[in-house]
Amino acid sequence: MTPFLAAVLQLVALIGALALAYRPLGDHMARVYSSDRHLRVERWMYRAIGADPDADMRWPAYLRGVLAFSAAGVLFLYLLQRLQGSLPGSLGFSSIDPDQAFNTAASFVSNTNWQSYSGEQAMGHVVQTAGLAVQNFVSAAVGMAVAMTLVRGFARTRAQGSTGLGGAPHGTGGLGNFWADLVRGVLRILLPISVVGALVLVACGAIQNFAGIHEVGRFTGGSQQWNGGAVASQEVIKELGTNGGGYFNANSSHPFENPNGFSNLFEIFLILLIPFALTRTFGRMVGSVRQGYAVLATMVGIWIGFVLLMWATEFAGHGPAFEAAGGAMEGKETRFGIGASSIFAVSTTLTSTGAVDSFHSSYTGLGGGIAMLGMQLGEIAPGGVGSGLYGMLIMAIIAVFIAGLMVGRTPEYLGKKIGTREIKLAACYLLVTPALVLCFTAAAMSLDTPAHSMTNSGAHGFSEVLYAYTSGANNNGSAFAGLNADTQWFNTTIGLAMLLGRFVPMVFVLALAGSLAQQRPIPATAGTLRTEKPLFTGLLVGVIMIVAGLTYFPALALGPLAEGLAA
Amino acid sequence: MNTSVRSTARLLWAGLRALLVLTLVCGVLYPLAVTGVAQAAFHDKANGSEVQSEGRVVGSRLIGQRYDLPLKKGRQTPAPDLKWFQPRPSDGLGQNSVNTRYKLLVSGATNLSGDSEELLERVTDAKAAVVEDNSTADHEVEPSDVPPDAVTSSASGLDPHISPAYAELQVHRVAERNHLAVERVAELVKRHTDGRVLGFMGEPRVNVLELNIALAELIEKD
Numbered sequence A: 001m002t003p004f005l006a007a008v009l010q011l012v013a014l015i016g017a018l019a020l021a022y023r024p025l026g027d028h029m030a031r032v033y034s035s036d037r038h039l040r041v042e043r044w045m046y047r048a049i050g051a052d053p054d055a056d057m058r059w060p061a062y063l064r065g066v067l068a069f070s071a072a073g074v075l076f077l078y079l080l081q082r083l084q085g086s087l088p089g090s091l092g093f094s095s096i097d098p099d100q101a102f103n104t105a106a107s108f109v110s111n112t113n114w115q116s117y118s119g120e121q122a123m124g125h126v127v128q129t130a131g132l133a134v135q136n137f138v139s140a141a142v143g144m145a146v147a148m149t150l151v152r153g154f155a156r157t158r159a160q161g162s163t164g165l166g167g168a169p170h171g172t173g174g175l176g177n178f179w180a181d182l183v184r185g186v187l188r189i190l191l192p193i194s195v196v197g198a199l200v201l202v203a204c205g206a207i208q209n210f211a212g213i214h215e216v217g218r219f220t221g222g223s224q225q226w227n228g229g230a231v232a233s234q235e236v237i238k239e240l241g242t243n244g245g246g247y248f249n250a251n252s253s254h255p256f257e258n259p260n261g262f263s264n265l266f267e268i269f270l271i272l273l274i275p276f277a278l279t280r281t282f283g284r285m286v287g288s289v290r291q292g293y294a295v296l297a298t299m300v301g302i303w304i305g306f307v308l309l310m311w312a313t314e315f316a317g318h319g320p321a322f323e324a325a326g327g328a329m330e331g332k333e334t335r336f337g338i339g340a341s342s343i344f345a346v347s348t349t350l351t352s353t354g355a356v357d358s359f360h361s362s363y364t365g366l367g368g369g370i371a372m373l374g375m376q377l378g379e380i381a382p383g384g385v386g387s388g389l390y391g392m393l394i395m396a397i398i399a400v401f402i403a404g405l406m407v408g409r410t411p412e413y414l415g416k417k418i419g420t421r422e423i424k425l426a427a428c429y430l431l432v433t434p435a436l437v438l439c440f441t442a443a444a445m446s447l448d449t450p451a452h453s454m455t456n457s458g459a460h461g462f463s464e465v466l467y468a469y470t471s472g473a474n475n476n477g478s479a480f481a482g483l484n485a486d487t488q489w490f491n492t493t494i495g496l497a498m499l500l501g502r503f504v505p506m507v508f509v510l511a512l513a514g515s516l517a518q519q520r521p522i523p524a525t526a527g528t529l530r531t532e533k534p535l536f537t538g539l540l541v542g543v544i545m546i547v548a549g550l551t552y553f554p555a556l557a558l559g560p561l562a563e564g565l566a567a
Numbered sequence B: 001m002n003t004s005v006r007s008t009a010r011l012l013w014a015g016l017r018a019l020l021v022l023t024l025v026c027g028v029l030y031p032l033a034v035t036g037v038a039q040a041a042f043h044d045k046a047n048g049s050e051v052q053s054e055g056r057v058v059g060s061r062l063i064g065q066r067y068d069l070p071l072k073k074g075r076q077t078p079a080p081d082l083k084w085f086q087p088r089p090s091d092g093l094g095q096n097s098v099n100t101r102y103k104l105l106v107s108g109a110t111n112l113s114g115d116s117e118e119l120l121e122r123v124t125d126a127k128a129a130v131v132e133d134n135s136t137a138d139h140e141v142e143p144s145d146v147p148p149d150a151v152t153s154s155a156s157g158l159d160p161h162i163s164p165a166y167a168e169l170q171v172h173r174v175a176e177r178n179h180l181a182v183e184r185v186a187e188l189v190k191r192h193t194d195g196r197v198l199g200f201m202g203e204p205r206v207n208v209l210e211l212n213i214a215l216a217e218l219i220e221k222d
Helices: A003-034 A040-049 A059-082 A098-109 A125-155 A178-204 A231-240 A261-285 A289-316 A320-325 A337-350 A365-376 A387-407 A420-446 A449-453 A458-473 A488-517 A534-566 B002-041 B117-134 B164-177 B182-191 B208-221
Strands: A213-217 A223-227 B050-053 B056-060 B205-207
Touching: A003 A125, A003 A178, A003 A261, A003 A289, A003 A337, A040 A178, A040 B002, A059 A098, A059 A125, A059 A178, A059 A488, A059 B002, A098 A125, A098 A488, A125 A178, A125 A231, A125 A261, A125 A387, A125 A488, A125 B002, A178 A231, A178 A261, A178 B002, A213 B056, A231 A261, A231 B002, A261 A289, A261 A337, A261 A387, A289 A337, A289 A365, A289 A387, A289 A534, A320 B117, A337 A365, A365 A458, A365 A534, A387 A420, A387 A488, A387 A534, A420 A449, A420 A458, A420 A488, A420 A534, A449 A458, A449 A488, A458 A488, A458 A534, B050 B208, B056 B208, B117 B164, B164 B182, B164 B205, B182 B208, B205 B208
Parallel strands: none
Antiparallel strands: A213 A223, B050 B056
């Protein structure tokens, strides 16, 4: 079998597995976020939090919950790292410096998992399991919660008569309860899948122990030192929650995180599982699964297209060094090969994951550009858990708006009018990330010292910096790791880009959801754009590509395009 | 003003309590439970898939290692011990720079790009060395025979595998250095070549440590 055929079969198997899980998981999540029943352990937790899980929050209250919880997360994680030197169970590792601790705290709370440290030499058991892995769970649950508010903004007034979280009477503008959404997302969705998934990974060979650093013999005599830890339990939620922060520096290419070809596909499956299934949840909750399918088709179309492009450039392997070697195997593992590594790279950058099983900086020039463009689409195909869905729904709003302009009708989506306020909020959402990426990149390039961090020079050096801010502001976390990002400048500015890129768009999403929830639905007429049809899917793909292209083309031309075309 | 400060503080306090409760669940109970089950059900794998040979641990099935001669005085890097099958280059592997009382290997890649002159030089040098090392009196290796994994560094720097093509390329050299028949070494490589998982996942590969252990046994028997 040729490597290409094997790659195609792996993609087909992946699609099959995702299709099997799509309906059960999507329906389960719809029930979780619509139910008005609380589990006993959840009631106990609400008492500990001191929150009333049945209070229906309007958008400002919901936002305050999100921000307060996340602020507590940043503070806690920062202090945990700063105190590591005196915490027991930390392998005697020293405390993390202030700028790096801020960067890491911002990174894990914002679901980015950008890492300017090397896991195995810097973070002990306590910070890894009780700090970083916890944020992997809760930052993912926050993303899903915010996505659910936007879905409820569309759905409410449709599900009339029901009570509790599922559907408040219309007109009140309630979007649900943040604490309930947070706790349920963790307890009923992320945790059960993680327990099973972690054991699957251990069965493949991922390690799971608290042995710390110990000596292991070597074949030629002498010994080597390993750092053992709770790797499998962190690996699974890092993929499932589209977080991406590796236990080890080499991330999912480290054999202890990703031991073989099956575990590799399984990890890609985990990355894509929830983001795709959320479109089913969305369809269920707005009362038309076909609306969900239209969004799903957009995501799947872009994802498969990117995989094909990546295969084309990586199997071709252009670039002087790769041609001398006979193939683009630099920074790739033998057991995965080029085909599976490419699927991983596309899946991790089209979601907000940022885990890597091969190093993007050593991809071909165009391959690195595809990874970068994947993030620059806004990570919506299928995007991060929750953030992918709300990002895609914002693009859908832009698409119906543009369609409305073409025919001269007031645009509407899912029975809600897209008026001035709604389109303003959607446009603001869209502007935040590109502004952060381009401004910070421009600032870094025009200053003297940041350039010293580059490993490569010329177009690829520029790509390293552009990639770093793209990854940070889009909350991806993968890197053109040639960049030495552990400097005060990069720790601070990427930290800010991550926090602003996560929470400012959330403000607009929640405001938009609040505004939609207050509207009365308008009945569909013959002139209504049918948003569940393939025509709309096509329009949506076009709008996504055009928006990203117009925004980023000049920057991409200086980096990956220049490198790729020169090769 | 006063009430808004107080309500902000109350909200932050609720956020902190939520975080602590979830830390208990996701950061303490969950990893401990998974570790417990993993240690009971998959004890060897959960502890790093260690491999024994002649009664001592010689490494992990999953972690690549070097098979070098002792470091000679005046040289930066040790020369490869050509008696053994050689792994891929691992130029991206680093030593720990913080908490330096440990001698940890820090996994990682070179991150060099395809148009990097440094990488081009490394690849060219590595290829020349592979051709020279593996050409024996009765077997000439052509540069075009050298597979890409033989001259490129992996993503982790700890890749435990090489491609079957690179293993086969080394057969003549290994046979000559150990005074073994070429067929017997070739047979050994064939036996240690793993196909794709379930026939299509990942790529075919040869585990270098397991191959060298088998080679050591073969030498012993002779």
